[in-house]
Amino acid sequence: NQQETKDPKTGKITKSSIMEYEYDVKMEEAYRKSLIKLVKKSIDDRFYPFLIIDQNNEQLAHFRDMADYAEANQFQVYFVDLNNDSESCVQRNIHKRTLSDIQQIHKHWEQLPLRYEI
Numbered sequence: 001n002q003q004e005t006k007d008p009k010t011g012k013i014t015k016s017s018i019m020e021y022e023y024d025v026k027m028e029e030a031y032r033k034s035l036i037k038l039v040k041k042s043i044d045d046r047f048y049p050f051l052i053i054d055q056n057n058e059q060l061a062h063f064r065d066m067a068d069y070a071e072a073n074q075f076q077v078y079f080v081d082l083n084n085d086s087e088s089c090v091q092r093n094i095h096k097r098t099l100s101d102i103q104q105i106h107k108h109w110e111q112l113p114l115r116y117e118i
Helices: 025-045 061-072 086-092 099-107
Strands: 002-006 013-017
Touching: 025 061, 086 099
Parallel strands: none
Antiparallel strands: 002 013
């Protein structure tokens, strides 16, 4: 996407590229695999004493690989489970997901195992 901005001093109009996230259901599995690879690399590199992963993981299988890998490499794993209704999520959602998309996530939501609860 291109955005035009006007310089307040000169009045000159310039165009700049805007990168904007767009959800693509067909790419979700590829995104997830890419994230897992990145998380494992970050764990292996040990540049950080902790990692924060902000991602919807409605199914345990979506994060189990990352959590197990982190624990095997002496990282302590914690999860924050945000219990919100679909309507609240739609209002807060910045990725333009529809109510139907969010309801599908809620429909398939799996409860965290006790070992991950804070």
